[in-house]
Structures are given as structure tokens and as C-alpha cells.
Amino acid sequence: MKTRLGAFAAAIVLIIGISMVGIRYTRFVSKTVYQESTSHLTEIFHQSNKALNELVNKNLTYLHMWSAYLQKASTENEICDYINKVQEEIGFSGFYFLSFDGNYKTITGETGYLGLQGNLDDKITQRNDIIMNAALPGKSQMLVFACPEVNGIYQGFEYDAIAVAYDNADIVKVLDISAFQGNAGGYVVHSDGRVVIDHAPESWETAYNFIAVLRDHSGLSEDEIMTFSEELKQGHTGAMLVNLEGRNYYLIYEKVNIQDWALLGIVPADIVNASMNELQLNTLIIVGAMLFSIASFIIIMIIRRSRLNIKSKNTQILYRDELFKKLSMNVDDVFLMADAKTARVDYVSPNAEKLLGITAKQIEDNIYVLGKLHPQDTEGQRSKHLRGLLVNEQREWDFEYVHKKTGEQRWFHIIAMGSEVEKKRKCIIVMSDRTADKKMNQALSDAVCAAETANRAKSTFLSNMSHDIRTPMNAIIGFTTLAVSNIENQEKVRDYLGKILASSNHLLSLINDILDMSRIESGKIHLEETKVNLSDILHDLKTIISGQIHAKQLELYMDAMDVTDEDVYCDKTRLNQVLLNLLSNAIKFTPAGGTVSVRLRQFPSTQKGCAKYEIRVKDNGIGMSQEFAQKIFDPFERERTSTVSKIQGTGLGMAISKNIVNMMGGTIDIQTQKNKGTEFIISLMLRIQSEQHRVEKITELEGLKALVVDDDFNTCDSVTKMLVKVGMRSEWTLSGKEAVLRAKQSMELGDAFHAYIIDWRLPDMNGIEVTRQIRSLGDDTPIIILTAYDWSEIEVEAKAAGVTAFCAKPMFMSDLRETLMTALGQKKEQNNDGILPQAGYNFKDKHILLVEDNELNREIAVEILTEYGFIVDTAENGAEALEKVSTSKPDTYDLVLMDVQMPIMNGYEATKRIRKLKDPAIANISILAMTANAFDEDRKKALESGMDGFLSKPIVIEELVQALKNKFTLKQ
Numbered sequence: 001m002k003t004r005l006g007a008f009a010a011a012i013v014l015i016i017g018i019s020m021v022g023i024r025y026t027r028f029v030s031k032t033v034y035q036e037s038t039s040h041l042t043e044i045f046h047q048s049n050k051a052l053n054e055l056v057n058k059n060l061t062y063l064h065m066w067s068a069y070l071q072k073a074s075t076e077n078e079i080c081d082y083i084n085k086v087q088e089e090i091g092f093s094g095f096y097f098l099s100f101d102g103n104y105k106t107i108t109g110e111t112g113y114l115g116l117q118g119n120l121d122d123k124i125t126q127r128n129d130i131i132m133n134a135a136l137p138g139k140s141q142m143l144v145f146a147c148p149e150v151n152g153i154y155q156g157f158e159y160d161a162i163a164v165a166y167d168n169a170d171i172v173k174v175l176d177i178s179a180f181q182g183n184a185g186g187y188v189v190h191s192d193g194r195v196v197i198d199h200a201p202e203s204w205e206t207a208y209n210f211i212a213v214l215r216d217h218s219g220l221s222e223d224e225i226m227t228f229s230e231e232l233k234q235g236h237t238g239a240m241l242v243n244l245e246g247r248n249y250y251l252i253y254e255k256v257n258i259q260d261w262a263l264l265g266i267v268p269a270d271i272v273n274a275s276m277n278e279l280q281l282n283t284l285i286i287v288g289a290m291l292f293s294i295a296s297f298i299i300i301m302i303i304r305r306s307r308l309n310i311k312s313k314n315t316q317i318l319y320r321d322e323l324f325k326k327l328s329m330n331v332d333d334v335f336l337m338a339d340a341k342t343a344r345v346d347y348v349s350p351n352a353e354k355l356l357g358i359t360a361k362q363i364e365d366n367i368y369v370l371g372k373l374h375p376q377d378t379e380g381q382r383s384k385h386l387r388g389l390l391v392n393e394q395r396e397w398d399f400e401y402v403h404k405k406t407g408e409q410r411w412f413h414i415i416a417m418g419s420e421v422e423k424k425r426k427c428i429i430v431m432s433d434r435t436a437d438k439k440m441n442q443a444l445s446d447a448v449c450a451a452e453t454a455n456r457a458k459s460t461f462l463s464n465m466s467h468d469i470r471t472p473m474n475a476i477i478g479f480t481t482l483a484v485s486n487i488e489n490q491e492k493v494r495d496y497l498g499k500i501l502a503s504s505n506h507l508l509s510l511i512n513d514i515l516d517m518s519r520i521e522s523g524k525i526h527l528e529e530t531k532v533n534l535s536d537i538l539h540d541l542k543t544i545i546s547g548q549i550h551a552k553q554l555e556l557y558m559d560a561m562d563v564t565d566e567d568v569y570c571d572k573t574r575l576n577q578v579l580l581n582l583l584s585n586a587i588k589f590t591p592a593g594g595t596v597s598v599r600l601r602q603f604p605s606t607q608k609g610c611a612k613y614e615i616r617v618k619d620n621g622i623g624m625s626q627e628f629a630q631k632i633f634d635p636f637e638r639e640r641t642s643t644v645s646k647i648q649g650t651g652l653g654m655a656i657s658k659n660i661v662n663m664m665g666g667t668i669d670i671q672t673q674k675n676k677g678t679e680f681i682i683s684l685m686l687r688i689q690s691e692q693h694r695v696e697k698i699t700e701l702e703g704l705k706a707l708v709v710d711d712d713f714n715t716c717d718s719v720t721k722m723l724v725k726v727g728m729r730s731e732w733t734l735s736g737k738e739a740v741l742r743a744k745q746s747m748e749l750g751d752a753f754h755a756y757i758i759d760w761r762l763p764d765m766n767g768i769e770v771t772r773q774i775r776s777l778g779d780d781t782p783i784i785i786l787t788a789y790d791w792s793e794i795e796v797e798a799k800a801a802g803v804t805a806f807c808a809k810p811m812f813m814s815d816l817r818e819t820l821m822t823a824l825g826q827k828k829e830q831n832n833d834g835i836l837p838q839a840g841y842n843f844k845d846k847h848i849l850l851v852e853d854n855e856l857n858r859e860i861a862v863e864i865l866t867e868y869g870f871i872v873d874t875a876e877n878g879a880e881a882l883e884k885v886s887t888s889k890p891d892t893y894d895l896v897l898m899d900v901q902m903p904i905m906n907g908y909e910a911t912k913r914i915r916k917l918k919d920p921a922i923a924n925i926s927i928l929a930m931t932a933n934a935f936d937e938d939r940k941k942a943l944e945s946g947m948d949g950f951l952s953k954p955i956v957i958e959e960l961v962q963a964l965k966n967k968f969t970l971k972q
Helices: 002-072 076-090 120-125 168-175 210-217 222-234 274-328 352-356 360-365 435-485 490-514 517-522 534-552 572-588 653-663 713-725 736-748 767-775 795-801 813-823 855-867 878-886 907-915 936-944 957-971
Strands: 094-098 103-105 111-113 130-134 142-147 152-154 157-159 161-167 185-189 195-199 238-244 247-255 262-268 333-339 345-348 394-402 409-421 424-433 530-533 555-561 567-570 595-603 610-619 667-673 677-688 705-709 729-733 755-759 783-787 805-808 847-851 871-875 895-898 927-931 949-952
Touching (some): 002 161, 130 161, 168 195, 210 238, 352 424, 435 490, 435 534, 567 572, 572 653, 705 713, 767 783, 878 895, 907 936
Parallel strands (some): 847 871
Antiparallel strands (some): 103 111, 185 195, 333 424, 394 409, 610 677
């Protein structure tokens, strides 16, 4: 039976092969017939093409001749006789004098619009010969030849060209094809298919676009039609076979050397091939008979051969089956074959029980004993991913499985391949055990995450240290240099030292955070809310960045609007860090001559005890693209441009800033435009200090009138509101000249101003000049100059002009109250010229033992302590300190300031030994650690060693004084 089936199959294959040979022979004959026919037709229509070209060339030549004649003709009668004569000789339908807009006049005086299908005015302007279709009312379509080389007037009609027209019937005479008894047709078309000349068989309808005819009546696909259209546009010559209304036609096309025309010839294929078709049929019958005889002989031979092969193949199948079973027991892959429609399992490899914990029989009974094979399967559609599998299609997915016997979590990678067996769609499933790989990848992933976390911590550390420390250090170095250069000027030196101190305090707070290694390594940053004055923050900020602003030759503007609550709670260091980062970037990316501004504004808040603040940091620098603005807060992101690439930076600053603002419960947004600048908007909700006093009216100023002069409306509005709150009547102006005029008018009306607040830099005249002119009126009212700049260089000139006092921008309520009271003589200026803070306690005759191994640090500490009245004794290491304490009398030392890291004996060991001294009065002496080891574990270790307190280096004088005050107060 198998032998017969094999022979039958072989016979089928042979018959198919012979049939293919017959088909190929038939195609060869058909191709030969096609080539002969198209070659013959191409030659016929080529002759028509030549006749059409001759007609066109002849008419254009005549037009040029007539154009030359019309230039010489003297009378209209002469022109008329000449045209009638040539019309009779040539045979055209009409002669026209044409204007550029298509209007015409005949030699008989008839006028009208010729209806040319094209841009006539362009062609006349370019002096090109014209060949166009035209249509006149009541007449058939015509072909017009025009010559634009002549201009003139005929019977009062100004013409730009002369033209002759032929009826379509006259033109098609040259295309007449008599070889096919009138069954052939022809067209002249534009490259886009528009018909110029229609010479189709009489049974055909009139065509206006041949491409449209093919779409509506042929069996050609759209791609074939577009290919034919492209052939016309390229001016190619060729032939094709098309079916029109159920009949095959030969379509011949050839470019006409006239504009973009092409000549199309169309002839029924059955007329052309009448004799060839009979020859083709007889040939096919003879070849078919020969092929059938050969096929019969070959089939007999195949049947005999197949019987021998079947026996050999059965043996091979048994061998391969045994080999597959042996191999499958030693690999981590389970093989299954299931019906793609019913999911019924036909085969399971014998290693299924080892890998899955379930027998092959159980899987064959129900494949879903394994659970959902695909993660997207549902209870109602479990086999949809098998049913949808096509033949030869392959799909892959991961599969989680719990071993039925051991309960171990395992991971498999499933490959499902579609196949077909006996006309049934089958699914071959390979389940590869990837448990070991999964566990290894998870371990590697955990290691990578740990490494990335460590790298991020290090990067954050380096970013903070490099970016944030350099900014205040720049101010410290700059103002130190200025102080040395102006050492004789005590007032300037005092001012510089104050600025150095402000920058140093900020630098110290940054270092304390940077050196807190435990927080950096864990990626945690804790906010520490303290009492903060917003005025101090902005003024200190201006001091720190003033050196960079001056060096970059930028303008800096700072102002505050509607700020009624200056004293709040927040993390001053972190807020400074954010603002310094934004300002440093603004300075960095703003070219010389640009402007950087900071504006603080308070908004009403519905949250009790809190106020909403908005801080805007704006520049008119290079800006950034909108695409980059979307990811500016991502770590390590920097815009890749030629300008930015020259500026150093890690790309971490904005990510750190946003993180801090988010921790404060606020938001940070960005508005930017390329080459226009950038503005960052920070919104924060801050707690107001409960002990903050409400702004009271100043009795001495109540009812007095003040004038605010500033070119910025917002500043005028803000200062005016603050003046009203302290009880004054307030007016404002944006012009210095108007300020002088108002001062004069107020004096004349008897309602003079009692205070002037004038901006230093006004557009029409500066504040000093305004002051001079007001003083020239005899007005001795206090004048306060409001400025965002260092006024030390103009102070002498300003005082000479009559300026009473200066006030720095941004102006807060506290600044305004203090400046007004001082300017009006109601408050004395503070006489405390020293930088050191007041102690608030009398330390005179208090004896301190200072233990410090560094000579410079020792000298600084001695000077500070002596300044407050302490008697200071020193020791260079722990052993020397132990010796001095142990040999001293009980009341010799009131306090020991102990360094930690010292040679010979460190501070911890020295403290422990002091605590073990026999005399309790000496052993219990107060000991404060004073060290650069500022970690939390160092603080804990100091207390465990017996120390009473902990002060970090560098010395913060306020903290030192407060700690000493607390110790001596407790002793009393």
C-alpha cells in the first residue's frame, strides 16, 4: 500500500513537472507571438508619429513666415487677402490674432475667447511656439498652433501672437491606420494622460484622459497603471497587452517630439494574432502528447524504486526515535507536540517528570495541568495563543512554574512553532529550563544596582564639593584680596571682612553636610528647619555672588514684593544651595553685558501659620531648547551644543536642586527659550515664626508723606505698600525729572514730602543728580538712595550731593523701618563696629586650658578667647594637657577645650585619664571637644570618652560663645 502511495506521489510530481515544461513552452510561444506583433505595430504607428511631427513642424514654419510678412504688411486689406490665400493653400480651419489673455480676432473682424487649455500668457511672455487644444462654443475641439514673435494691431485689436486652428477631424487624418480594416485606433496625449487628439474606433466613447480610461475599463492594477503613466512622463517607447471591456488589445506608445506629447496606438489582439493562434494550438497538442508518453514511462520506474526506499526509511525512523529519547533524558528541555485547535497533546518527551514533577501521561490527558502556558491566557481562553499560531510561525515567551514534587520556583523559556501534519495544524512546544540563568542574572542585577547606588553617592559628593564650595570660596578669596589692597581704609576692610564672614559661614555649613558620609552613602538628605530671615538670605546671597557678577560684567537685580513675613522656618543651607546653584548657572550661561535677576514674592496662604513664597531666578542668557528643558532635572543631563560644551559641569546640580525643593514640599518649574534666556520659578510653603511681631505703624512717621522714585513699577508698588503699612502717605514715580517736579509742587502747595526713596540708576538721571536738584529747591528732607550695587565708591559724592542714607535692594519691611528711622533721626546707628558677636555674659578672669596641636588654630582660638576676657593656657597634645590638669589646683582651670586628633596622646585618651584622676574636683572638670572630626560617630565617641560637649572646626564663634555661656551659667 505504501509503495503504491509513493509511486502515485512520484507520478503526481512527474506530471506536475511535465506540465510545468508545457507551460513554459506555451509561454515561450506566446512571448514570441507577442514580440512579433508588437514589433510590427510599433513600426506602423511610428510612421503615424512621423506624419504628425511633419504636420506640426510645417504649421510652425508657416506661422514664422506669416509673422515676418505681417511685420511688413501696410494695410489691413493686404493682410486679409494674404491670409485668405494661405488658408486656401494649407487647409487650416481658422486664422486668429491672439492677445496674451486668450482673446482673439479673425480677419473678418469676429472676436471672442479661444478657450486654450494652458498657461497662454506665460508662453507668450517666454516667446515660445505654442501648440494647445482649444474649444469654441458650438464647435468641436481644435488644435491650435501659435507664434508669439509678432506684436501689432489689427482693426483696433492689439495682438501678441498669430495662430491657426485645425479641427480634430483634420488632424486625425494623418493618424489613419488602414492595415487593420478600421479596427485600429490612436490617441495623442499629454504625459499625464490628457487627450490631445482622439482617433479611437467609432464604437468607443470620446475620451478626455487615457489614464482614466484604463482605470475605468481595463483589468490593469493601480501599480501597473502608475508604471505606464511614469513611462509616458519619461518619454519612453514600448508596448503592452491590455484588456478593455473583455477584449484584449495591443497598446503601443511612443514619444512625440512635441511638448510632452505621446502617440498611443491600440489594435485588437485577436485581429493581429489570427494566424498565429492556430499554429500555437497545434503545437501545444503535439508537445502534450509527447510529454504524456514520457511521464508514463518515468512513473513505472519510480514505483519500482520507491519500494526499495521505504524499507530503508522505516529502519532510519526507528533509529532516530531511539536516539531522540536518549538525548532528551540528558537535556533541560521538555518537548511537546499538541493540536493547535484543541490543545490535545500528541507527544511529550520522557524527561518531563524530572523537570516538571508530573508524568507524561498526565500532560497528554490535559496540557493545562501545567497551568496557564502564556501569561496573557485567561480561564476562558487558555489555548488562544496556540490556536492563533500559523504554520511555520514561531512565538517565544517566559513561563514561571512551581515544580509539582519539590515546590521549587522554576523559570522556563517557551518556544512555540506552528506546523502541519496530515492537514492538521500542530504546535511544537519546547520548554527550556532557565532557572540557573535567572538566578545568576538576578544576582548580577543586584550587584549592578549596588554599584550604581555607590557611584551615584560618590558623584553627588563630588558635585557638591566642586560646585558648591567653589562659589563661596571665590567670594572669600576675592574680598580677602580687596581687604589687603585697602588695608588703610578701615571702613572698607570692615565691610570686606563682614562679607568674608558671611561667605565663610555658608562654606562651613556646606562642608558640614558634605562630610556627613553616612547620609551621602545612604542617599538620604535630612532637612533641618531653623529660624531664618529671608532678608538675610537674599543679602548674603548677593554678597557671595557679587564677585562672579562683577567678573562676568553682568547686571544683577534683586527685589522683594509683598513680603510681609520675613522670619520663617526652613533649612537655610539647603535653600542657599538651591539658589546658589540656580544663580551660578544663570551667571555661567549669560554672556557679558547680560542681566541676572532674583525676585521674592509672598502670596496669601489658606494654610494657618504658613505663607506661600515664590522665588524667580531669571537671566537673558543663551537659554535652552524645549526638548532639553523637559529633562533638565534628570541626573547628568547637559545640553549638547557648541556653547554649553565649553562650560564645565557635571549635570547633577539641577537634579540635586529639584530633589531639595521636593523635600521642602515645594515645586520648581522652568520657562526658557533658545537665545532668549531662562527663568526658574520656585514655590515654597514655609512656616512663619510664631514669635514674629506684627508690623506696627511707626508713631513718629504716621501721616507723613514719602515719594518713591524707581524705574521699575514692581519696586515702586512694593515699597509704596510697605510705607502705607508703617503709617505714611506714599506716592511714586518712574522718572527722576518728575520726582524733582513733584518735590517743587509739594513745597509750593504746603504739603512737602518728609522722605524720598530714590533708585540710584534711573533712565533719565541718576539718583545723585535727582538729590542735587531737590536740594537746590531748599528741601532738606531725608533722601534715601535705593540700590542693588555696592555704594562704597559713590558714597562720598552722594553725601556731598545731600544723600542722607543708603539702602540695599531687595528692600524688606525690616530694612525699610530701620532705614527710615535712622534717616529721620529717630534711631541711632549701632556703634558695634566689631565683627565678633556680643557674648551676653561676662567671661572676665575665666581660665581655659586650650589643647591644640596646630599652631595656627591655637593662635586663632587664643585671640578669640582673649577678646572675650578669658585667661588662656595652652597645651600641644593630650599628654601635656593631662600633665597640666593633673598637677593643677582644683580651681585653676574653669574649662578645657580639647582637640581630638593629636600626636603622642589623642583627646579621647587624655579625657579618659583625666576622668580617672583621684581628686574629684579635678577629674570632673568641664571638657569640650573642639575638633574637625564632625561625623555623628565622632560626636558619640567624644561623649562616651567623658567629654561634656562637642564643637566642630572650623570654629563658629557664635556656637563657641553660646557653648561657653551655657557651661558657665550651669556652673553658677
